[in-house]
Amino acid sequence: MTESAPKPVLRIRDLVVEFKTEMGVIRALDKISFEVMAGESLGIVGESGCGKSVTALSILKLIPSPPGRIAEGSIELDGIEVVSQPEHEMRKVRGALASMIFQEPMTALNPVFTIGNQMVEVIRVHQKVSKTKAKKQAIEMLRTVNIESPEKRIDQYPHELSGGMRQRVMIAMALSCSPKLLIADEPTTALDVTVQAQVMEEIKRLQQEMNMGLILITHDLGVIAESCSRVLVMYCGKIIEMAETGELYKNPRHPYTRGLLDSIPRVRKEKLKTLPTIKGMVPDLADLPKGCRFADRCPKVEDRCRTEEPPLEDTEGGGKVACFHPN
Amino acid sequence: METLQYAIRKLIYAIPLLFGVTFLSFILMVHFGPDLTYSILPKSATQEQIEEIRAELGYDLPFLQRYGKFMKEVVTLDFGSSTSSGEKVSSILKKAVPVSFLVALPAFILANLLGILLALYAANHRGRFPDKAVMVLAAIGMSISYLMVVIAFQLIFCTSYGLNWFPVQGWVEPPPDYPDATAGEIFYYYWYYYWSYVAVPTLASIFVALGYNTRFFRAVIVEELNRDYVRTARAYGVRNRKIMMKHVLKNAMIPISTRIIITLPFVVIAGNLVVEKFFGIPGVGLVTYDAITNGDLPIVKAVVTCTAVLYVLALILTDIVYKIIDPRISYSK
Numbered sequence: 194m195t196e197s198a199p200k201p202v203l204r205i206r207d208l209v210v211e212f213k214t215e216m217g218v219i220r221a222l223d224k225i226s227f228e229v230m231a232g233e234s235l236g237i238v239g240e241s242g243c244g245k246s247v248t249a250l251s252i253l254k255l256i257p258s259p260p261g262r263i264a265e266g267s268i269e270l271d272g273i274e275v276v277s278q279p280e281h282e283m284r285k286v287r288g289a290l291a292s293m294i295f296q297e298p299m300t301a302l303n304p305v306f307t308i309g310n311q312m313v314e315v316i317r318v319h320q321k322v323s324k325t326k327a328k329k330q331a332i333e334m335l336r337t338v339n340i341e342s343p344e345k346r347i348d349q350y351p352h353e354l355s356g357g358m359r360q361r362v363m364i365a366m367a368l369s370c371s372p373k374l375l376i377a378d379e380p381t382t383a384l385d386v387t388v389q390a391q392v393m394e395e396i397k398r399l400q401q402e403m404n405m406g407l408i409l410i411t412h413d414l415g416v417i418a419e420s421c422s423r424v425l426v427m428y429c430g431k432i433i434e435m436a437e438t439g440e441l442y443k444n445p446r447h448p449y450t451r452g453l454l455d456s457i458p459r460v461r462k463e464k465l466k467t468l469p470t471i472k473g474m475v476p477d478l479a480d481l482p483k484g485c486r487f488a489d490r491c492p493k494v495e496d497r498c499r500t501e502e503p504p505l506e507d508t509e510g511g512g513k514v515a516c517f518h519p520n
Numbered sequence: 521m522e523t524l525q526y527a528i529r530k531l532i533y534a535i536p537l538l539f540g541v542t543f544l545s546f547i548l549m550v551h552f553g554p555d556l557t558y559s560i561l562p563k564s565a566t567q568e569q570i571e572e573i574r575a576e577l578g579y580d581l582p583f584l585q586r587y588g589k590f591m592k593e594v595v596t597l598d599f600g601s602s603t604s605s606g607e608k609v610s611s612i613l614k615k616a617v618p619v620s621f622l623v624a625l626p627a628f629i630l631a632n633l634l635g636i637l638l639a640l641y642a643a644n645h646r647g648r649f650p651d652k653a654v655m656v657l658a659a660i661g662m663s664i665s666y667l668m669v670v671i672a673f674q675l676i677f678c679t680s681y682g683l684n685w686f687p688v689q690g691w692v693e694p695p696p697d698y699p700d701a702t703a704g705e706i707f708y709y710y711w712y713y714y715w716s717y718v719a720v721p722t723l724a725s726i727f728v729a730l731g732y733n734t735r736f737f738r739a740v741i742v743e744e745l746n747r748d749y750v751r752t753a754r755a756y757g758v759r760n761r762k763i764m765m766k767h768v769l770k771n772a773m774i775p776i777s778t779r780i781i782i783t784l785p786f787v788v789i790a791g792n793l794v795v796e797k798f799f800g801i802p803g804v805g806l807v808t809y810d811a812i813t814n815g816d817l818p819i820v821k822a823v824v825t826c827t828a829v830l831y832v833l834a835l836i837l838t839d840i841v842y843k844i845i846d847p848r849i850s851y852s853k
Contacts, residue, residue, distance in 0.1 A: 253755055259647060280760075288756035295752060303749040305770050305846055315756040350847040366756060 201269075202373045202406040203229040203252065203291070208266035210244075210251050213259060216479040221247045223430045224266070229374060234400060234407040236421035236438070238414055238453065240475055244430040245410045249376045252408075253287050254278070271373050289319045292372035294396075296379040298359035302351040308335075309347035312366050319370040334365040338395055357388035361395065368399060374406040381416065393420055414457055418442060426450050429476060429486040432505060436512025446508055446519035448491050485516070493518050526843055530836045537835075541828035546590045549821045555579065556603065556817065594829075599822035604814045609822045612807060619691065620803030623718055623796065624787040627725035632780050634726065635733030640764055642734070643741040654734065661731030666724075670798045673724045686720050689800030721795045733779075740775045744768045770845065777841045784837070785830035 210222040222244045229235050237245050250256050251263055254275060268275040270290050278286065295301040303311060312331035313324055322330070328347065335343035338361040351359055360380060367375060377396060381389035397420050400407045409421055417424055417438065424441045426434040426449065434447040445451040452471035473490035482488055488498040497517055505515040557573050558565075565573075574580050578589060593599050599609040642654040676682035692713040695706055744750070745768055753763050786792070796805030804823060811819035843849050 255751060255755055284757040284759055286757070287754070293755045295748060295755075297748055300748040301752045303753070303767050303771070304848055306767070311753075314753075314758060314762075318757045318759070352848045363752075366752075 200231055201228040202231050202271050203408075204267075204269040205248075205252075206267045206269075208248075208251065208268060209264040210247050210256060210261060211264045212261045214479065219478045220264075221261070221430050221478065222251070225427075225430075225432050226266075227425055227432065227435065229406040229408060231373065231406055232401070232404045233423065234397070234409060234421045236417035236424045237408060237410045237427060238412060238417060238424060239427035240412065242475060242478070243427040245412075245427055246378055247430075248427075249293065249378045249408065249410055252374075252376060253291055253293060254280075254283050255287075255293075284318070288315055288367070288372065289370045290372055291374040291376060292367040292370070293376045293378065294360070294363050294367050294380045297383050298356055298363055299351075299383065301363060302359060304351055307348050307350055308354070308362050312347070312362075312369060315366050316369050331365070331369065334369045335362070337368075337399070338362075338365045340365070355388075356384050357392060360384060360388075360392050364392070364395060364399070368403065371403060372405060374408070375400065376408045376410070378410045379412070380409075382411070382413070389416075396420070414442075414453060426453070429481065430478065431486060431515065432513075433487065433515045434512065435505075435514075436508070436510055440510045440512060444510055444520065446510070446512070446514040447487075447516045448493050448520075449487050451520065452490075523840065523843055527836070527840050530839050534832055534836050537832050538829060541832055542591065542594050542825060543587075545821070545825040545828050546587055549817070549824055550586060550590050551583065553817060553821070554815060556815070559815065593821075594825055599825075600818045602811070602816050602819055604811075604816045609818045612819065613804065613822060613826075616802060616804045616807045619801060620792070620796070620805060621787065622714065623721055623801050623803055624725070624792060626718060627722040627729070628783070628787045630722070631726045631729035631733055635730055635737050636769075636776065638730070638734045639737030639741050640769070642738045643745060643768075644760070644764055646742055646745070651738075655738070658731040658734045661727060662735070663731075664728075666728050666794050669727050670724050670794060673720050673727070674798070677720045677723070686716050689798075691717055691801050717799070717801065721799050721801065725792070725795060736779060737772070737776055740772045741768060744772045747771070773845050774842060777845065778838050781834050781838045781841065782831075784834050785827055 205228070206226050207224045208222055208226070209220060209224055212219045212221050225244070225248065227235070237248065239245050247256065247261075252268055252270065252275065254263070256263065263276050266276065270286060273286065273290070275283070275286065302308070309328055309331055312334065313327040316322065316327040316330055317324070320327070332343045332347055335346060340346055340358060340361050346354070346358075346362075351362075354362065364380075375396070380396060381392050384392060393416060396407070396409075399405075407421075409417065411417060421438055424434075424436060424438050425432055426441075426447065428449055434441070434445070434450045436444075436446070441450065442454065445454050449471070452469075455469045456471065458468055471490055476482055476486060476489065482499065483502075484500050485491070485494075485498040485503050488494050491498065495518070501517075503515045503517050505513050508514050508519065556577060557570060557579070560573055561569060571580075578586060581589070597610055601608050602612060605612075638654055638658075642651040645651045674688055678684065678686050678688040692710060695701065695709045698705075701709075749767060749771075750763060753767050754760075758767075792803075793805040793809050795801070796803045797809050800806070807819060808823045810816070811823070
């Protein structure tokens with residue numbers, strides 16, 4: 194897997210995203226940095242509220258503003274600096290350079306317009322083609338994502354499709370302008386387990402065919418194990434571990450990652466015991482501890498953890514970890 | 521075609537409702553309605569005279585028979601004659617309804633249209649200055665009494681204290697008889713006088729309705745703006761104007777059209793008591809106002825019943841409009 198100088202489609206440097214709330218300004222993302230190469234798939238895991246979705250939304254500058262704003266840092270999409278990009282320029286980036294699939298296929302499509310209407314609209318935002326031609330493209334795209342009889346489906350409304358089908362339509366829409374980066378924000382969470390695998394399969398296949406960068410956001414480590422080459426673990430708006438997937442599963446370095454992996458239910462040889470969980474609660478973003486954010490829940494906590502924030506440092510495994518006493 | 525079937529089915533479902541509202545009208549206006557016997561007769565009336573009048577007015581009939589008589593009036597739209605002028609109620613209303621309609625229509629259309637535009641503008645800038653400015657103005661508009669607005673506008677537009685642009689009161693009269701007047705000239709005459717009489721009532725009505733409309737419409741639009749499909753459209757690069765005017769507006773039209781249609785009966789028949797009284801416009805509002813003050817029961821009965829029936833019809837119309845806007849509403853049930 195050693196390619197000659199792979200080019201990053203996405204490069205995030207020291208990104209800080211803040212939200213104004215009644216309790217003051219909250220840092221939803223605190224100086225995160227990572228890269229995604231063309232054709233690479235990166236998984237982002239973490240509990241709810243850790244900043245996964247905020248990361249995804251900031252790449253396309255879709256953070257609701259106010260209250261949110263990108264306070265610092267840079268996001269480079271295929272060489273274009275997104276943070277300073279004005280809104281009307283962003284339109285050309287969204288859907289064309291980087292595209293997104295959302296969690297809720299039930300509500301993410303507009304209920305009062307047909308699938309075709311919405312797909313044609315997106316195609317015509319980025320390409321100067323006639324409506325008939327755009328519709329042909331849309332039908333082609335639906336066929337690509339394995340929707341049966343797309344000529345019929347295209348004139349249907351979202352409520353006439355099943356959840357899996359809708360998510361396929363979302364994928365078709367997201368890919369209709371061949372983006373370089375696809376961000377999938379929990380694309381299978383709302384689907385039936387049987388459909389989940391099919392949809393994930395579809396995303397992976399298309400990613401490879403189109404050589405896109407993929408960011409897969411999920412709290413399901415199983416999904417990541419199957420489809421991502423690299424994983425990024427987030428906690429409280431910080432990246433705490435980053436590693437090749439195999440390495441991370443074999444050798445989780447951060448105690449939090451270890452906890453996450455331990456709490457995956459699996460069929461064991463011995464009798465099923467109580468599923469291990471990570472004790473305690475995620476700290477409030479408005480009232481973060483001084484040192485390591487995981488300190489209160491960490492089994493290995495020492496005094497230093499409570500006063501000093503561990504930096505993200507390289508490990509022998511080729512990854513990075515933010516912990517004073519990694520495994 | 522399917523929509524038509526749907527409409528017919530809705531109409532059939534409305535029949536019990538129509539019976540309900542007419543029955544209520546009957547109970548209130550006829551069964552428990554005022555007894556006119558003693559206002560017709562002198563104080564010295566004899567027992568025979570009283571009974572004679574009561575029989576003539578139908579007061580001595582049993583309940584069901586009176587109800588039957590009332591329903592016949594409703595179905596044939598023949599509510600008898602006005603007790604004060606003797607003119608048939610149906611012919612009074614036939615003259616008054618178009619007048620009310622013509623007076624209320626411009627205000628109805630403009631107040632809703634402007635309301636939607638202002639609401640879109642405010643919602644698009646929600647939380648920022650333009651939104652706050654529009655909302656404060658709307659609150660001011662809502663807080664001023666209709667009566668004050670009418671008087672103030674009359675002072676401003678219709679008297680020599682102000683601009684003196686329009687007549688204070690009155691309604692279009694038939695044109696003076698010039699034998700060689702062309703059709704164009706006659707049209708121009710009606711057009712000119714129509715607007716000179718309707719302008720100030722329209723402005724006053726818009727002033728009063730706009731605040732309510734804008735606040736309501738804005739709330740609906742802001743709610744739609746928070747939906748996931750808006751984020752989807754934005755994530756795929758659809759421009760903001762199109763998101764507002766296409767995606768959000770069509771979804772918001774579902775509650776907005778309800779509100780608009782529900783006010784329709786008042787435009788068509790219930791008229792506007794205040795406006796028509798103050799501007800001396802011979803519409804349903806003025807007719808009703810005079811009928812109430814004169815105790816002219818047949819007219820009040822007709823207006824109340826027709827309003828109730830129209831209300832039911834407006835509700836059916838809302839259902840049909842829903843159907844047209846929202847594909848999720850099924851044809852079957």
